[in-house]
Amino acid sequence: MGEPLKVTGMVLQSAPSGEYDRRTVLLTKERGKITAFARGARRANSMLLGATTPFVFGTFTVYEGKNAYTMVRADISNYFTQVREDFAAACYGCYFMEVAEYYTRENLDGSAVLNLLYATLRALMNEKLDNELIRCIFEMKAMVLNGEYPYEAAEDGLLLESTRYALTYVIRAPLQKLYTFTLTPEVFAQFRQVQDHFNRKNIDRTFKSFEILKTLVLDAG
Structure with missing residues (x-):
């Protein structure tokens, strides 16, 4: 050894x-x-x-x-005990970890995704933030870090100005300022629609943890 x-x-x-x-x-x-x-x-x-x-x-x-x-x-x-002890937060956390595993490889620098994951789990402990907003921000930033997010999405003239601003903010914001905003229901509906579209387009697998999340948390809610 x-x-x-x-x-x-x-x-x-x-x-x-x-x-x-x-x-x-x-x-x-x-x-x-x-x-x-x-x-x-x-x-x-x-x-x-x-x-x-x-x-x-x-x-x-x-x-x-x-x-x-x-x-x-x-x-x-x-230990992220607060996340573990909250059922919904734990479901989201498991999904975030599965996405992080998807985007990382052995013997390659994992610091960017690890820092994002850590910041995201901390965000789940903030009761003022909506878990679905956290999900979309995490997915979007993970794609940005992986070099596959289409930056022109933030310039789509069919979107509300506030939606375009939110997309641009997430793309450019440093991690320490990533989870520092909320959105109105109308803006968030567009924001989530954009991200869900790119999930379907860019990710070539189904996450078991997300299927569980939908069944136990989203559909139940």
């Missing part, structure tokens, strides 16, 4: 492996999306028990193997 590597990131997925281990998918700043096995993490006395569940953010010490990493230590700075 080589030298230990410290990576900063978030657990996107976690599943049992063997009798006591866990297989996790981490989105990291340094190595992008990686798979890391945590030996004995399902034991009640394991120091990795709480660190190998989705949403946790921190610094992970791993060893690089041939096909995966081995996690040996985790220093968690945010």
